Every structure is written in C-alpha cells, then in structure tokens.
Amino acid sequence: xxxxxxxxxxxxxxxxxxxxxAKFEKDMESIVAMxxxxxxxxGDASGLDPEHPMKLREDVESTDKxxxxxxxxxxxxxxxxxxxxxxxxx
Amino acid sequence: MELYEYSAHxxxxxxxxxxxxxxxxxxxxxxxxxxxxEKVGAYLTICGEEALKKAREVDEKRxxxxxxxxxxxxxGIKDNISTKGLLTTCASKMLYNYVPPFDAFVMKKVNAADxxxxxxxxxxEFAMGSSTENSYFKKTHNPHNLDxxxxxxxxxxxxxxxxGSAVISLGSDTGGSIRxxxxxxxxxxxxxxxxxxxxxxxxxFASSLDQIGPLARNVRDAAMLYSVIxxxxxxxxxxxxxxxxxxxxxxxxxxxxxxxxIPEEYYGDGVDSSVKxxxxxxxxxxxxxxxxxxxxxxxxxxxxxxxxxxISSAEASSNxxxxxGVKYGYRAENFTDLTDxxxxxxxxxxxxxxxxxxxxxxxxxxxxFFDAYYKKxxxxxxxxxxxxxxxxxxxxxxxxxxxxxxxxxLGENIxxxxxxxxxxxxxxxxxxxxxxxxxxxxxxxxxxxxGLQFIGKKFSEQTLLNAALAVEELNGExxxxxx
Numbered sequence: 260x261x262x263x264x265x266x267x268x269x270x271x272x273x274x275x276x277x278x279x280x281a282k283f284e285k286d287m288e289s290i291v292a293m294x295x296x297x298x299x300x301x302g303d304a305s306g307l308d309p310e311h312p313m314k315l316r317e318d319v320e321s322t323d324k325x326x327x328x329x330x331x332x333x334x335x336x337x338x339x340x341x342x343x344x345x346x347x348x349x
Numbered sequence: 350m351e352l353y354e355y356s357a358h359x360x361x362x363x364x365x366x367x368x369x370x371x372x373x374x375x376x377x378x379x380x381x382x383x384x385x386x387e388k389v390g391a392y393l394t395i396c397g398e399e400a401l402k403k404a405r406e407v408d409e410k411r412x413x414x415x416x417x418x419x420x421x422x423x424x425g426i427k428d429n430i431s432t433k434g435l436l437t438t439c440a441s442k443m444l445y446n447y448v449p450p451f452d453a454f455v456m457k458k459v460n461a462a463d464x465x466x467x468x469x470x471x472x473x474e475f476a477m478g479s480s481t482e483n484s485y486f487k488k489t490h491n492p493h494n495l496d497x498x499x500x501x502x503x504x505x506x507x508x509x510x511x512x513g514s515a516v517i518s519l520g521s522d523t524g525g526s527i528r529x530x531x532x533x534x535x536x537x538x539x540x541x542x543x544x545x546x547x548x549x550x551x552x553x554f555a556s557s558l559d560q561i562g563p564l565a566r567n568v569r570d571a572a573m574l575y576s577v578i579x580x581x582x583x584x585x586x587x588x589x590x591x592x593x594x595x596x597x598x599x600x601x602x603x604x605x606x607x608x609x610x611i612p613e614e615y616y617g618d619g620v621d622s623s624v625k626x627x628x629x630x631x632x633x634x635x636x637x638x639x640x641x642x643x644x645x646x647x648x649x650x651x652x653x654x655x656x657x658x659x660i661s662s663a664e665a666s667s668n669x670x671x672x673x674g675v676k677y678g679y680r681a682e683n684f685t686d687l688t689d690x691x692x693x694x695x696x697x698x699x700x701x702x703x704x705x706x707x708x709x710x711x712x713x714x715x716x717x718f719f720d721a722y723y724k725k726x727x728x729x730x731x732x733x734x735x736x737x738x739x740x741x742x743x744x745x746x747x748x749x750x751x752x753x754x755x756x757x758x759l760g761e762n763i764x765x766x767x768x769x770x771x772x773x774x775x776x777x778x779x780x781x782x783x784x785x786x787x788x789x790x791x792x793x794x795x796x797x798x799x800g801l802q803f804i805g806k807k808f809s810e811q812t813l814l815n816a817a818l819a820v821e822e823l824n825g826e827x828x829x830x831x832x
C-alpha cells in the first residue's frame with residue numbers, strides 16, 4: 260500500500276525533509292506491509308483483564324508540594340513567571 | 350577481587366559486617382565506569398560526587414539505625430526514569446536539558462532503601478529500538494564483544510551491569526527492552542507483571558505495555574531489587590493493590606515437579622538453531638533435576654509482533670504528542686507561528702525511528718484504517734491472552750529463547766526497521782498479555798551469551814525467580830566481563 264508520509268507527518272506535527280522522504284516512504288510501506296498481516300478475528304476487545312481491573316485513586320488533595328519556579332524551571336522561554344509562546348490569538 | 354566485581358547480595362553482607370564501606374564500594378564502581386565506559390558507553394550521566402556523598406551518609410548511618418539490605422549499594426538508572434534534580438533525557442534531543450522536579454515512584458523506593466545512584470544509563474530514544482543505536486547521544490557497546498550491540502532499549506542498563514560499572518540497574522520493558530539486552534549482555538533481567546511496579550515517573554512510551562524492572566548479574570540480586578520497587582501506588586491507576594512479599598525469602602532452586610511448557614512456536618525457523626539448542630539443553634538439565642516438560646501451543650504468536658507494533662505505536666503517537674517545545678525540553682529557534690514552532694521542534698527534536706513510530710501510530714488510528722489495524726491488533730491481543738491462560742492450565746512456567754539469535758553487530762540492522770523489529774519476536778507476547786517474564790543466561794554461542802526466558806502467570810514472579818535460580822546454579826553466577 261502507498262503511504263502518504265507527508266500527510267501523516269502533518270497530522271502528527273512533524274516535517275520530513277525532502278532528501279529523507281523517499282527513505283521514509285520505503286520504510287513506512289515495509290512496516291505497514293509487515294504489521295497488516297493479521298488474522299480475521301471477531302469479538303469485543305474491551306476489558307482485556309477483568310480479573311485485574313484498574314482502580315481509580317481517591318479524590319483527595321495532593322500532598323506533593325512544588326514551587327512555581329521548580330515547575331517552570333524546564334520551560335524553554337519564560338517571562339514574568341509565565342511560559343512564552345508565539346501569539347495564538349489574532 | 351575488586352569490590353565492583355561482587356554481587357549486591359554479597360556486598361550487602363560485606364557492608365553490614367563492615368568488611369567494606371559504601372564509600373569504598375561506590376568509588377570502586379565509579380573507577381570501573383571511568384576505566385570501561387569510554388569503550389562501553391553505558392552511561393549518559395555519571396553523578397560521582399552525589400553518589401559518594403550519599404555513600405558517606407549511608408556509612409554514617411550504619412550501626413546507628415536499621416538499614417535496608419540494599420543500603421549503600423550502587424545502582425544505575427535507565428534515562429527514561431524520572432530522577433529529581435538529575436538529567437532525564439530519554440536519550441533524545443527533545444529532552445536534552447530536562448531535569449525532573451520530582452522522583453518516579455521507583456526512585457522514591459530506591460532512595461528510601463538508601464541505594465546509591467551512580468548515574469543515568471543509555472537507551473534507544475524514548476525506549477524505541479532493539480540495539481540502543483537509536484540514542485541521540487552515543488552508541489553503547491556489548492561488553493562481551495565491543496563490535497556488537499548490547500540490545501535495547503535498556504542497552505545501557507544491561508551493559509553497565511555486565512561490565513561492572515553498575516552493581517545492579519533499573520530498566521524498562523515495553524516489548525522486551527529489559528529481557529533482550531539482558532540476554533545479549535549475559536545478565537539477568539526481570540520484566541514484572543503489568544501493574545506490579547508503578548509507572549509514575551516513567552516517561553511514557555506505550556502505557557498499556559510499559560513496565561519497570563531490575564537487571565542484575567544474578568537472580569538473587571534481581572529478586573532483591575524487585576522486592577524494593579514493586580508495590581501499589583495511587584499515582585498509577587493501573588497499579589495493583591495486593592500483598593507483595595519479600596521475593597528473596599522464598600528463593601528456592603528446587604524444580605522437582607515444576608511443569609515447564611515448551612511452545613513449539615518459539616522454536617521455529619526464525620530462531621537460530623544454536624540458540625534453541627542452548628535453551629533446550631538447559632531445560633533438559635532441569636528435567637534431570639525433577640522438572641517435567643510439557644509440550645504446549647501458542648498459535649497466535651506468529652501475529653504477536655505485528656499486533657505489538659500497531660498497539661505500541663498507536664499509544665506512542667498519543668503519548669509523544671506532549672513534546673511540543675512549550676513547557677520543557679527542546680524548542681526550535683526560528684519559527685513564524687505556533688504551528689511552525691510545534692513542527693520544527695518535533696522534527697528537530699525527534700530521531701528518525703521515533704518519527705516512524707509516531708507516523709505508524711497516527712496511521713493505524715486514522716479514520717478509515719482503525720478497524721483494519723488497531724481494532725484487529727487488540728483482538729489478536731485477546732487471543733494471545735486466551736492462549737496463555739489455556740497453556741497455564743497445563744504448565745507452571747513456559748521456557749523459550751529470550752531472543753532469536755545472539756547479539757548482532759553495530760550497524761547490521763539499523764538501515765532496515767522491519768529486520769530490527771524481528772529481534773523482539775520472543776518477547777512481545779509477554780507485554781501484550783501483561784505477564785511477568787525473566788531472562789537468565791544459559792550458556793554461550795560463538796562466545797556470545799544466550800538468554801533463556803521463563804514466562805509465568807500474572808504475579809508469579811516467585812516461580813520465575815526460582816526457576817531462573819535453578820538455571821543459574823547450573824552455570825554459576827555471572828561476574829563482570831573483562832573489557
């Protein structure tokens with residue numbers, strides 16, 4: 260199957276450089292050709308493990324304490340205690 | 350013998366009898382890392398000063414208070430496990446400067462046990478790969494043969510333990526990422542039952558498959574570390590609330606009456622005949638000691654790799670959407686608007702394999718393809734679960750090769766993604782079914798280690814550790830490799 264790599268990249272907010280496009284197309288096509296070998300099975304795949312259900316935690320106040328600076332220390336760009344991003348509203 | 354050569358359980362006794370100090374031990378391990386890591390490349394970050402400081406603190410406490418058996422023992426941590434104040438890069442340019450403000454659940458446990466963290470270990474970028482060649486920063490080499498890969502994605506965790514630059518380490522396993530490098534590097538690697546170790550603070554790859562586990566030079570050490578990190582955590586909704594025992598207390602290598610299932614599908618054409626032979630010879634040794642061999646069948650195994658790459662990539666494409674250059678990590682320098690910033694950041698920050706997986710995940714989840722790929726893969730997963738359940742009616746553990754061949758050469762598979770993916774053929778079913786499995790060394794083929802994998806029912810880690818201990822007793826405990 261032909262894979263539209265540029266379209267997938269756009270959906271995933273990626274860009275593939277022109278010189279790498281042919282290699283990506285070839286790789287994606289061989290990967291899809293591999294993974295699509297699946298048998299016809301029918302049924303309901305929900306609840307894979309009813310014996311070990313997930314458990315939601317109690318809705319209680321978190322005891323983890325962080326300062327604003329600790330949490331923002333990794334931000335690539337900061338100004339006046341806020342994360343700086345390009346303009347999002349015209 | 351130098352201190353770094355001893356195992357964690359030996360060192361635990363030596364420390365408590367004051368035959369050595371944690372500072373001396375930590376120094377020995379750091380010296381070993383300095384002597385070998387230029388060749389092996391297991392570490393991304395070494396925190397020598399902090400490690401020695403912690404070691405001295407533990408030495409200071411010794412005798413004054415009751416310490417955990419692993420107190421003062423050096424440990425290396427895979428670089429996708431969040432360590433407060435210590436760089437956690439996932440071997441990606443995307444997180445080249447990321448310093449977590451919090452500890453993963455397992456790090457809280459490791460720190461509470463007073464273990465000494467020596468540094469962060471190399472891996473495939475975001476744990477996607479089978480050779481550790483996908484690291485943005487460096488290649489890791491197999492200590493048994495520096496021309497070979499250590500396996501992946503926890504390649505640094507396995508190589509460090511094999512080389513002696515770590516006594517013990519933590520890795521993570523989404524489709525074999527602990528067991529496969531453990532097999533390639535000739536060490537023990539345990540992938541615990543899904544839900545027995547909290548994933549809180551593990552940078553997510555495929556959340557329904559990811560699990561943290563120990564790598565060690567012997568089974569007892571792996572049992573000690575697993576006993577530290579398992580347990581319920583409210584911060585992980587998939588964490589199982591149950592009694593987790595001390596797995597070292599009931600360690601027992603007696604295999605009399607143990608029913609070992611042999612699934613023919615794991616001994617097919619895709620598996621190297623000398624690897625099969627090494628595994629089966631070991632199983633026959635166990636039979637001589639009283640184990641019973643049972644032939645079983647797991648027919649959906651042939652679809653497991655395909656289902657695995659669909660499910661894991663689907664989850665990865667969603668999980669990795671968070672890396673957008675806004676709040677942490679890498680951000681591209683020049684951009685025109687927000688979308689341009691996202692696209693440039695992600696294109697420059699992710700390596701090619703990560704991009705392939707994100708695009709595969711995007712593809713299988715996209716409108717028109719979902720039923721043919723993702724839904725079908727989940728149904729195959731259900732079949733795999735059913736077949737395992739039926740198999741465990743007949744046997745206690747399943748024995749298979751951990752990998753279809755021994756470690757391959759660096760560069761050998763990197764150009765062909767599907768060839769690289771095939772290295773996971775023996776391990777992915779376990780993650781799909783959420784089962785525990787262990788890889789234990791069972792001899793060598795052409796000077797390279799072979800791993801035997803035991804797969805068990807959910808929460809049967811004790812049975813797996815005991816069976817692995819029986820294998821270890823046939824071959825003897827592993828010591829660091831000369832490299």
